[in-house]
Amino acid sequence: MANVQREPLCLVRGSINIDEFFHVPTVVQPGETLSSTHFERRAGGKGANQASAVAKAGARVKLIGAVGEDGMHLVQGLRTIGVDVSDVVIDDSEPTGRAIIQLTPEGENCIILHKGANFLSTPPLLAAPDAHPGLSYTHLLLQNEVPWDATVAYLSHASSIGATTVWNPSPLPTPAQLQAFPWASLSWLVVNEGEVRGLLAALGAHAPGGAGGPVAQASALLQTLHAQRGFAAVSIVCTLGAHGLVALLPHNDTVHVPAAKLDGPVRDTTGAGDCFAGYFVAGLMHARELSPEDVRSALVRAVEAAGLCVQRPGAVESIPLREEVEKRLS
Ligand code: ADP
Ligand code: NA
Known part of the structure; x- marks a missing residue:
């Protein structure tokens, strides 16, 4: 109950990257050399992207992560957007994490990641939040681009203080990690369709057959996931690209939200999932009580934000401000 009176604060323990975009006619094949x-x-990393989305959506957010000295401008950029970066570590022993992204005219992407400073585990705050006794927050948002032990330590801390926990397990952890994951500490799982299938496979669950359209298929996948051990209290949101999303909420309610109506072509889907996740958490933070209408409203806003994001180039730069999203919904 201690969390109820405080103004909500989202903690993100996650990655900060320099993204290098190579525009290519097609994704490069083995043995092939392509000129871009x-x-x-640009600035990137799922932690930084999602923290930026929370801030742009108008909610308070603090990012905990690390960059090399080549990443100082990224930290400044995050501060400008409104992300609390006072506990972002700048360390000269590692380069800033880096993503090499191939981008086709169709908006397809293909990515190589170098972890760099994202995998530092000192100072101790990078490994676990207990290292910062004054740290208090109402929501925790995690991905999988920092050391696994840090992700698990942050989750269990959040759970112990009664914070709402949201996990976007991307890139997908190993089967052993997923099998041992403390699912009972998780409030919300945010995944795309590929990740749901990967999760089911890792947990040894049989994915249901392919009857119906994408929404019906995804709903069946979520039901199967929900039936796995430890998932009873986990709400699941599965994004479906141009098909929007399907969510399985507490009490087993299934919700479908169609994708936003675009007013132009898809320019760049990089970061759309991150924009969605950050906006969704901001929506949860803004809600007074988490009624089904509150959850639906958070999902609708996140979908609208992601729809704006895919029509613009880049990741962080393409995340819209809350006013733009509200204007589209009015
Ligand atoms: P990820 O990038 O993590 O795989 P998705 O592709 O499912 O995630 O996209 C996340 C969200 O972005 C979707 O739920 C949708 O709202 C929006 N989105 C993605 N692609 C499109 C598209 N082609 N048209 C409209 N919205 C899209
Ligand atoms: Na974009």
């Missing part, structure tokens, strides 16, 4: 037609360098 255009090159850009």
Whole structure:
């Protein structure tokens, strides 16, 4: 109950990257050399992207992560957006994490990650939140681009203080990690369809057959996941690209939210999932009580934000501000 009176604060323990975009006619094949037609360098990393989305959605957010000295401008950029970066570590022993992204004219992407400073585990705050006794927060948002032990330590701390926990397990952890994961500490799982299938396979569950359209299929996958051990109290949101999302809420309610109506072509889906996740958490933070209507409203806003995001180039830069999202919904 201690959390109820405080103004909500989202903690993100996650990655901060320099993203290098190579615009290519098609994704490069083994043995092939391709010239890129255009090159850009931007801020990225799922932790930084999702923290940016929470901030742009108008909610309080603190990012805990690490960069090398080549990442100082990223930290400044996050601060400008409104992310609390006072506990972001700048360390000269590792380069900032880096993503090499191939991007096709169709908006397809293909990514290589170098972990760099994201995998530092000192100072101790990077490994576990207990290292910062004054740290208090109402929501925790996690991905999988920092050391696994840190992700698990942050989750169990959040659970012990009664914070709402949201996990976007991307890239997908190993089967052994997923099998041992403390699912009971998790409030919300945010995944895409590939991740649901990967999760089911890792947990040894049989994915149901392919009857019906994408929404019906995803609903069946979520029901199967929900039936796994430890999932009784986990709500699941599965994003479906151009098909929007399906969510399985407490009391087993299934919700479908169609994708936003676009007013232009899909330019760049990089970061759409991150925009969605951050906006969704901000929506949970804004809700007074988590009624089904509150949850639906958070999902609708997150889908609208992601729809704006895919129509613009880049990750962080393409995340819309709350006013833009509200304007589209009014
Ligand atoms: P990820 O990038 O993590 O795989 P998705 O592709 O499911 O995630 O996209 C996340 C969200 O972004 C979707 O739920 C949807 O709201 C939005 N989105 C993605 N692609 C499109 C699209 N082509 N048209 C409209 N919205 C899209
Ligand atoms: Na984008």
